[in-house]
């Protein structure tokens with residue numbers, strides 16, 4: 161067998177670790193690697209337009225498949241562009257290996273053309289970040305990087321100078337050892353005993369679920385049934401727990417709805433299950449709290465705990481449920497289910513009533529139709545901004561659909577690049593990008609990637625000609641919105657010019673037909689829906705200070721001559737502001 165180069169060996173290692181694609185943009189120091197990929201047969205090079213999109217795509221692929229995904233950027237600015245997508249992947253615990261190719265090794269430290277220090281730059285968004293200085297070092301560094309990414313779930317960055325990548329690899333250097341599948345983390349006996357005792361001592365137990373309940377639906381239901389517990393969730397828990405859930409009381413947090421907040425505050429034991437929900441102000445102070453998490457560093461970092469349980473949600477419940485005493489009274493559960501229904505009828509339904517004739521189109525109406533028309537196993541990628549709110553409130557999870565967003569890092573422009581990764585993960589699955597117009601425009605160049613590869617992604621642009629989420633924030637903070645508006649843009653025309661199908665939707669009656677047409681089309685489609693910029697959605701818990709902030713902003717805007725908008729806003733929203 162001919163001698164391998166370091167680059168070939170790198171690609172070989174990726175293939176053995178399950179990598180199928182490397183998303184990136186070429187560049188001289190990266191050329192040996194891209195050439196090795198071209199010849200590999202096992203791994204494909206996916207040519208994106210912006211490296212940030214490459215990192216988002218790899219992060220989404222990893223989140224959907226559970227397998228290692230990969231991206232790459234050339235030296236200096238090329239790999240620097242990866243950084244925001246890598247932060248997102250890392251914070252979403254997506255196993256991603258990024259190759260940051262580097263300037264010639266003999267020039268490092270001289271202020272050379274395009275010189276940066278990726279091994280320093282990417283420290284904060286990775287578990288492992290190393291410079292490969294010699295061919296002999298590469299296999300061990302790359303395997304260590306893979307073990308970190310897969311085992312600790314997050315990003316590893318390998319910095320490889322182009323000259324090293326092109327050199328011959330030492331023979332026999334590839335060691336096949338790779339990490340195994342994830343372990344089951346069973347809590348200690350003491351913690352299990354104490355959790356059982358806490359549950360038995362409580363009359364009213366509420367469970368609040370995060371992403372950590374993925375794969376534990378049956379166990380959560382069995383536990384809730386035995387102790388008659390309402391089950392609420394954070395945004396990242398929604399897709400895993402809200403379906404087929406007779407104990408569901410909705411979502412807490414800034415985008416929340418329903419009775420999750422009440423259930424968490426009116427119980428006497430709250431169990432935080434696989435959630436790192438960051439908004440402590442939504443957590444109660446005068447109830448007992450037990451937290452269960454696979455990551456011990458998360459236990460107690462948001463609120464004071466009565467019990468910290470280091471274990472995974474599924475295994476913990478498997479140990480605890482058979483041992484707790486069954487509760488006989490459903491009084492608390494039924495009360496919370498009632499409150500939940502009432503809250504849903506009052507708030508969530510409000511926007512979708514009488515909106516069939518409303519122009520500009522109400523975004524919640526769009527999402528409710530999208531929810532009806534999308535496939536049962538669709539993947540939705542959701543832009544940071546108001547799309548998060550619409551997705552949280554109108555997409556119906558069923559255990560087969562998936563929702564990917566930038567839910568921890570909170571970056572804009574995530575959805576369309578994540579849709580690229582999702583569609584590469586499975587070409588036959590329906591992938592829908594719910595994009596804000598601001599988010600879409602930010603990485604719009606990568607719409608060309610959809611066209612180039614014929615990916616059948618459906619991009620729904622919520623075109624409100626504004627940075628709507630920030631409009632809302634400014635309003636709630638008592639500031640007159642500024643720097644949040646865009647001139648009207650016809651994204652459907654842009655999509656058509658880019659070689660895809662573009663469908664412009666300006667009237668509510670056209671929404672369903674446009675989505676059906678998009679889903680029936682075998683290639684990429686952009687559905688440009690002109691939506692109402694004043695479709696504010698306020699969290700169910702809004703403080704009086706926040707409301708007076710809203711009033712103050714309204715006052716200022718009236719003074720500045722924005723009466724028309726205030727009137728519109730009052731019509732479409734004020735009925736939804738919960739009483740402080």
Ligand SMILES: Cc1ncc(C[n+]2csc(CCOP(=O)(O)OP(=O)(O)O)c2C)c(N)n1
Pocket residue numbers: 543544545546547570571572573595596597598599600622624626627628629630
């Ligand atoms: C990269 C980045 N820049 C800025 C922000 C702050 N930010 C959060 S949401 C948002 C507005 C998003 O606007 P758009 O995509 O049009 O969605 P809309 O809220 O209007 O639906 C901004 C500017 C961010 N989260 N990420």
Ligand SMILES: [Mg+2]
Pocket residue numbers: 596597598622623624625626627628
């Ligand atoms: Mg917008």
